[in-house]
Amino acid sequence: xxxxxxxxxxxxxxxxxxxxxxxxxxxxxxxxxxxxxxxxxxxxxxxxxxxxxxxxxxxxxxxxxxxxxxxxxxxxxxxxxxxxxxxxxxxxxxxxxxxxxxxxxxxxxxxxxxxxxxxxxxxxxxxxxxxxxxxxxxxxxxxxxxxxxxxxxxxxxxxxxxxxxxxxxxxxxxxxxxxxxxxxxxxxxxxxxxxxxxxxxxxxxxxxxxxxxxxxxxxxxxxxxxxxxxxxxxxxxxxxxxxxxxxxxxxxxxxxxxxxxxxxxxxxxxxxxxxxxxxxxxxxxxxxxxxxxxxxxxxxxxxxxxxxxxxxxxxxxxxxxxxxxxxxxxxxxxxxxxxxxxxxxxxxxxxxxxxxxxxxxxxxxxxxxxxxxxxxxxxxxxxxxx
Numbered sequence: 001x002x003x004x005x006x007x008x009x010x011x012x013x014x015x016x017x018x019x020x021x022x023x024x025x026x027x028x029x030x031x032x033x034x035x036x037x038x039x040x041x042x043x044x045x046x047x048x049x050x051x052x053x054x055x056x057x058x059x060x061x062x063x064x065x066x067x068x069x070x071x072x073x074x075x076x077x078x079x080x081x082x083x084x085x086x087x088x089x090x091x092x093x094x095x096x097x098x099x100x101x102x103x104x105x106x107x108x109x110x111x112x113x114x115x116x117x118x119x120x121x122x123x124x125x126x127x128x129x130x131x132x133x134x135x136x137x138x139x140x141x142x143x144x145x146x147x148x149x150x151x152x153x154x155x156x157x158x159x160x161x162x163x164x165x166x167x168x169x170x171x172x173x174x175x176x177x178x179x180x181x182x183x184x185x186x187x188x189x190x191x192x193x194x195x196x197x198x199x200x201x202x203x204x205x206x207x208x209x210x211x212x213x214x215x216x217x218x219x220x221x222x223x224x225x226x227x228x229x230x231x232x233x234x235x236x237x238x239x240x241x242x243x244x245x246x247x248x249x250x251x252x253x254x255x256x257x258x259x260x261x262x263x264x265x266x267x268x269x270x271x272x273x274x275x276x277x278x279x280x281x282x283x284x285x286x287x288x289x290x291x292x293x294x295x296x297x298x299x300x301x302x303x304x305x306x307x308x309x310x311x312x313x314x315x316x317x318x319x320x321x322x323x324x325x326x327x328x329x330x331x332x333x334x335x336x337x338x339x340x341x342x343x344x345x346x347x348x349x350x351x352x353x354x355x356x357x358x359x360x361x362x363x364x365x366x367x368x369x370x371x372x373x374x375x376x377x378x379x380x381x382x383x384x385x386x
Contacts, residue, residue: 028063028064028065029063029064029065029330029331029334030065030066030067030088030089030090030091030092031052031064031065031066031067031090031092031093031094031327031330032066032067032068032069032082032085032088032090032092032093032094032095032111033048033049033052033066033067033068033069033093033094033095034069034071034078034081034082034085034093034094034095034096034113035048035049035068035069035070035071035094035095035096035097036070036071036072036073036097036098037068037070037071037072038070038072039072039073039074040073041073041097041098044097044317044319044320045070045097047316047317047319047320048094048095048097048319048320048323049068050308050311050312050316050320051308051316051320051321051323051324052066052094052323052324052327053066054307054308054311054324055323055324055325055327055328056327059327059328059331061331064327064331067085067088067090069081069082069084069085071095071096071097071098071101073098073101074101075100075101075102075103075104076104078096078101078102078104078105079104079105079107079108082105082108082111082113083108085111086108086109086110086111090111091110091111091112092111092112092114092330093111093112093113093114094114094116094323094326094327094330095113095114095115095116096113096115096116096117097115097116097117097319098117099115099117099119102115102117102123102124102127103124105124105126105127106124106125106126106127108126109126111126112126112127112128112348113126113127113128114128114130114326114329114330114368115127115128115129115130115131116130116131116319116322116323117129117130117131118131118132118133118134118165119131119133119162119165120133120134120135120165120168120367121164121165121168128348128366128367128368129367129368130322130326130368131322132275132295132296132322132358132370132372133165133169133369133370134162134165134166134168134169134170134274135168135169135172135173135369136294136369136370136371136372137169137274137275137294137372138166138169138170138172138173138175139173139369139371139372140294140371140372140373140374141173141175141244141272141294141374142173142174142175142176143374143386144272144292144294144374144385144386145175145176145242147386148270150241150242150270151241152178152239152240152241152242153175153176153177153178153240153241153242153243153244153272154177154178154179154180154181154197154240154242154243154244155170155175155177155179155180155181155243155244155246156181156183156197156243156244156245156246156247156255157180157181157182157183157246158182158183158184158185158246158247158251159182159183159184159185160185163182166246167180177244178239178240181193181197183197183255185247185251185254187254190254190255190258191258191261194255194258194259194261194262195262197262198238198259198262198263198264199236199238199239200234200262200263202236203234203235203236203238203263204233204234204235204263206234206235206236207229207232207233207234207235210229210235211226211229211230214226214229232263233263234262234263238264238269240269241269241270242269242270242271242272243259243264243269243270243271243272244272244273244274245271245272245273245274246273246274247273247274248273248274248276248279249279249281252273252276252282253281253282253285253288256271256285256288256291257287257288259271260287260288266288266289266290266291267290270290270292271288271290271291271292272291272292272293273291273292273293274293274294275293275294275295275296275372276293276295277295277296277318278295278298278301278375278382282377283377283380283381283382284380286379286380289377289378289379289380290376290377290378291376291377291378292374292375292376292377292385293374293375293377294372294373294374294375295372295373295374295375296318296321296358296359296370296372296373297357297358297359297373298373298375298382298384300357300358300359301318301321301357301358303357304316304321304324304357308320321357321358322358324356324357325356325357325358325361328354328356329354329356329361329363332354333347333348333352333354333363334347347363348363348366348368349364349365349366350363350364351363351364352364358370359371359372359373373385373386374386
């Protein structure tokens, strides 16, 4: 595997060093941008354009040309714009942003699309998912479980569209789970399902039975013991030591809160979620802490956000940071190939590693995975674990 030097502070350091060198080919590196520039998602597209310009300025190369096309968040228009890019001799494209706009792209030959989606199932053969996919996240979770010798993990999976993606990630990462439970996100049904998963009614009955037994016993300390038991909700342990909740935002909070109501505490059993992109609202939910999750490099994300705000007076979304790194990744792989873009497809099949602001990309067999960091939310602050 080709590895970036440990002395590499960032990908930009490499660019500054290698850019002044003469390329062995006169072929200009054309990068297509296939993004929404109209309709409801135009702000996402504008942020990506600004970020790509930042990346090109940092690379400081005259050998890059960016050609922008509008998807209009529509698969048919996406196909039309992709064909236009091909006619302008573009070989590699950043975008589309959304999974639903990918469906027709297999009709465009000799182009590679680095989509910002994190979905990997059902992609056309010329589309590579560059988002933070489930395999990347579950690889980090697996590492955390192994380091902490956590043996009895259950997995809570919502019955939603990305269910198959999560199952693929579990398989690819070889994450060992005690059991996978699929749950309904409707609150009333969710509560009943969590009670069943945690054996809540049995544990509650155990408590009632123990209090009743003590009342009828001759134990000289029974009054004290009964008072202690009456402060509890259940008696008996759950049959797991950690729970991975594959959910987000308010739905994640609902599942975690249902666990609390079932007398499962994050102080006793590990509460782990998928990538939350440093969701500020979770920091305020002290009752659900500590909570753990994998994510991109937080320091780099904060640095990028502040720089973007300084330049444009607004904060960026995480998709724009991903597009920044993709410009660097394309430039790096193209440089290795002497900017012969006619053979660039081969570079995504070979095994490579690349360090960007998000973290390290691993590329092999037309797949991109991310080596993620791992974080802990506790006492209303986020701390990096590894």
